Amino acid sequence: VLLSFGISFAQEETKSGSDIKYGAKGGLNLANIVGNDAGDANNYIGFNVGFFVEIPVTDKLIFQPEILYSAQGSKSNGIIDGYNVDATLKFNYINVPLMFKYQVANKFSLEAGPYIGFLTSAKLKFDVEGLGSDTVDMKDDVKSTDFGIGVGMNYEFSDVIFANARYQGGLTEIGDSEAGGNSVKNSVFQIGLGFRF
Numbered sequence: 001v002l003l004s005f006g007i008s009f010a011q012e013e014t015k016s017g018s019d020i021k022y023g024a025k026g027g028l029n030l031a032n033i034v035g036n037d038a039g040d041a042n043n044y045i046g047f048n049v050g051f052f053v054e055i056p057v058t059d060k061l062i063f064q065p066e067i068l069y070s071a072q073g074s075k076s077n078g079i080i081d082g083y084n085v086d087a088t089l090k091f092n093y094i095n096v097p098l099m100f101k102y103q104v105a106n107k108f109s110l111e112a113g114p115y116i117g118f119l120t121s122a123k124l125k126f127d128v129e130g131l132g133s134d135t136v137d138m139k140d141d142v143k144s145t146d147f148g149i150g151v152g153m154n155y156e157f158s159d160v161i162f163a164n165a166r167y168q169g170g171l172t173e174i175g176d177s178e179a180g181g182n183s184v185k186n187s188v189f190q191i192g193l194g195f196r197f
Contacts, residue, residue, distance in 0.1 A: 021054040025164065027192015031072040033089065035173065035184035039076060044088065046071030048095075048190055060103040068095045070117070072188055084129040091142065091186070093117040097150050097168075107156040115168060117146035117186070140176065146186055147172045159196065166190045 026049035033041050050068030057063055073089040099113035122138040152166030170186035 020056070021196050022051070023054070023194055023196040024049075024051050025066070025068075025192060025194035026050070027164065027190055029070060029072055030189040030191075031074065031091075032187045033074045033174070033184040034187045037175070037183045038074070040078065041074040041076050041089075041184075044073040044075050044090070046073065046090075048192065050095075052194065054101075054196070057100075062101040062109075064097075064099045064101055064111070064113075066095075066097045066099065068097065069093075070095045070188070072186055080128075083131065086127045088125045089138070090121070090123045090125065091119065091174075092121045093119055093146065095146075095168075099150060099152075101154060109154045109156075110152070111154060111166070112149070112151045115148055115150050117148075119144050119146070143172070143174050143176050145172075146170055146174055148186065152190075154194075161196075162194045164190070164192055164194055 026047065029044075029046040029048055031044045031046050032038075048068045048070040050066060052064055052066040055063040055065075070093045072091045072093060075089075076087050078085055078087075095115050095117040097113060097115040099111045101109045101111040103109045119139065119142055122142040123135050124138050125133065125135045127133040148168060148170040150166050150168045152164060154162050154164050156162045166189075168186070168188040168190060173183050173185055175184055
């Protein structure tokens, strides 16, 4: 539905004299999992990179669909059978945020909108003190799609470069219950730069 709105907005852009703009963006993820079964999960540092389109709706409102590769997950540490274990969950997604940006002041805008994520890989890496490390494929234990809401802000350095900060909160549990997955959701803080072509 939002994409169909975007198409209708694009059809109106010639009337307002505004141009559709394209660009690339990227930055750091401070990711984690949250929920009843998240345990002592800690932040995992990943990254995001991809492309966006800016479609003017009014002079101050822009519809901005994106497609981003996003490295997410969590880290944890604990004692198992007397051994110190460091575990890292690594989730890789292709995320499609559908953001609406509103300019609230000169060079400054707020944004909000839904996103859908498509899982490309899920792995658990664990290091056992004194015994070594291993990596296990977890894709069968994680749902293939994620859905949530993003909210954030933007600061324009110029017509070409802007800074972006966003929180992306999952609304659906990512553990695949049919595969015995846990009740957890994605939680990601993002900070980065965007460049218009």
